[in-house]
Amino acid sequence: xxxxxxxxxxxxxxxxxxxxxxxxxxxxxxxxxxxxxxxxxxxxxxxxxxxxxxxxxxxxxxxxxxxxxxxxxxxxxxxxxxxxxxxxxxxxxxxxxxxxxxxxxxxxxxxxxxxxxxxxxxxxxxxxxxxxxxxxxxxxxxxxxxxxxxxxxxxxxxxxxxxxxxxxxxxxxxxxxxxxxxxxxxxxxxxxxxxxxxxxxxxxxxxxxxxxxxxxxxxxxxxxxxxxxxxxxxxxxxxxxxxxxxxxxxxxxxxxxxxxxxxxxxxxxxxxxxxxxxxxxxxxxxxxxxxxxxxxxxxxxxxxxxxxxxxxxxxxxxxxxxxxxxxxxxxxxxxxxxxxxxxxxxxxxxxxxxxxxxxxxxxxxxxxxxxxxxxxxxxxxxxxxxxxxxxxxxxxxxxxxxxxxxxxxxxxxxxxxxxxxxxxxxxx
Numbered sequence: 001x002x003x004x005x006x007x008x009x010x011x012x013x014x015x016x017x018x019x020x021x022x023x024x025x026x027x028x029x030x031x032x033x034x035x036x037x038x039x040x041x042x043x044x045x046x047x048x049x050x051x052x053x054x055x056x057x058x059x060x061x062x063x064x065x066x067x068x069x070x071x072x073x074x075x076x077x078x079x080x081x082x083x084x085x086x087x088x089x090x091x092x093x094x095x096x097x098x099x100x101x102x103x104x105x106x107x108x109x110x111x112x113x114x115x116x117x118x119x120x121x122x123x124x125x126x127x128x129x130x131x132x133x134x135x136x137x138x139x140x141x142x143x144x145x146x147x148x149x150x151x152x153x154x155x156x157x158x159x160x161x162x163x164x165x166x167x168x169x170x171x172x173x174x175x176x177x178x179x180x181x182x183x184x185x186x187x188x189x190x191x192x193x194x195x196x197x198x199x200x201x202x203x204x205x206x207x208x209x210x211x212x213x214x215x216x217x218x219x220x221x222x223x224x225x226x227x228x229x230x231x232x233x234x235x236x237x238x239x240x241x242x243x244x245x246x247x248x249x250x251x252x253x254x255x256x257x258x259x260x261x262x263x264x265x266x267x268x269x270x271x272x273x274x275x276x277x278x279x280x281x282x283x284x285x286x287x288x289x290x291x292x293x294x295x296x297x298x299x300x301x302x303x304x305x306x307x308x309x310x311x312x313x314x315x316x317x318x319x320x321x322x323x324x325x326x327x328x329x330x331x332x333x334x335x336x337x338x339x340x341x342x343x344x345x346x347x348x349x350x351x352x353x354x355x356x357x358x359x360x361x362x363x364x365x366x367x368x369x370x371x372x373x374x375x376x377x378x379x380x381x382x383x384x385x386x387x388x389x390x391x392x393x394x395x396x397x398x399x400x401x402x403x404x405x406x407x408x409x410x411x412x413x414x415x416x417x418x419x420x421x422x423x424x425x426x427x428x
Contacts, residue, residue: 010044012086016094017041018049020080020101027108027283028073029223035101037066039082047093051080073281076103106283108223111233113274113287114202116217123162129154166193205291210321210387211266218274218287220258227258228282233274235262239383240269240291268321268383269294296321296376296387306395309364313394317374319353325381326351333357334373334388367397 022035039046046064053059053068054076061068070076078101083093134150171190176183208214216235221227235250249272250262264272270292278284300317307313315333324330331346349355357374375388 010086012042012044012084012094014042014084014094016046016082016084016096018080018082018096018099020078020099022078022101023103025104025106025278025283028105029108032069032071033103033105035068035070035078035103037061037068037080037082037099039064039096041096042082042084042086042094044085044094047083047085049080049082051078053078055079070103071105073105073107075280076105077101078103104280106278106281108283109220109228109276109278109285110223111218111220111274111276111285111287113216113218113272113290114204115206115214115290116202120165120196122165123160125158125160127156128159130157165196167196168192169194203290204288205293207293207295207385210294210297210384213266214264214292215261216264216272216274216290217259217261220254220260220276220285222282227254227256229254229256229258231276231279231282233260233262233276235264235272235274237264237267237270237272237292239267240271240293241381241383246273264292267292267294269385270383293385294321296382296384298374298376298387298389300372300374300389300392302372302392302394304400305392306398307361307400309361309397311400312358312360313372315357315359315372315374317355317389319349319355319376321353321384324349324351324353325379328379328382330376330379330382331355331357332375332377333359334375335359335370337368337370361396365397367395369393369395 016039018037018039020035020037023033026033035051037049037051039049048063049061049066050058051061051066051068053070059068064082066080068078068080070078079098080100081098082096086094088094131152131154134152136147136149138145138147140146169192171192173188173190174185175188177186178184202217206214218233219227220231220233231254233252233254234248235252236246237249238244238246249264249267252260252262254260262274264270271289272292273289274287276285297320298317299320300315302313302315304313319330328349329346330349333343333346335343346355346357348357355374359372371391371393373389373391376382376384376386378386
């Protein structure tokens, strides 16, 4: 007797997908890190996810998601693929492509920066006479190489000599003295000198002359105090005008003990910081900030320098150092005999730093010698500390002398007039 059987067969001809997510850089102090694997895209469902860490044996995670643990200092890679529930006639599951993820676990680092200065030494430059003894050299004479001995000679060299600094100390001691046939204890004050051992002092600010370079020092190591040698440290700086426009000014390599020294080129007042980008086993870090203070330089000229009462003088000059903010009241004019007054906030200054100040004296009598100087004021948008020009003295109360070339021109004109008069007299 015939019979029939009906069965529904589901066909899944799609390829599953997988994606990975998680941290890419983590400190070792944060513990074990986890990379998340998420699979999908298959109507039959996801059977399992297989992952391996750093090329090791695969770990199987049931379901459509997995948390893959990663630990250990260094750079790691995670590779995962997904299998769906559909099988082919041979029993093999549908498999996704392999997705990968990179993760670095580094040791935290510390980066310091300061303007170091060695104190406790007194140094001075001195001239010393050095004796250079004779020695044998080979010369060519008459086509032959012969050995001759040079004579002893002396030369003068400049050397720097240093010796420890000493300070005077005062102490009170008890001594026994005989008075009226008896031994009694009395106090005595004694002074002695103590050597101050050289030591390094780190400062967060340094004043540098305009147009001069300076050095900055620092140390790089792990958070546990282990020095990191042979590592590159970038030194960045921004003008001290609130712009935060940091640029790299130096790149140095740390010594075996983790210390480094960088030279800062000449520039304005700046905020300086050090940055370490990390390595395969260490984390990146940045230092605190130190300040380089550079005063502005002001140059002036006054004309005329000898004037009578009630006349004017012109003070011209320039503020060096770069761009001056537009419409800034940056200048201060100092006037005095000794110090009798100043005018602040003079706005007549161009962006290139040039300025003109006209000063008029009132009526008076006698001869005096007032001095003039021009300085800059502190302004947030101007990346230089206040600076002042040198004093220029004016003689007030005497007639302004006529320049020599004016006398020559006057004499020349006089000669022409006399010649014309003689020619007129010769005419009949």
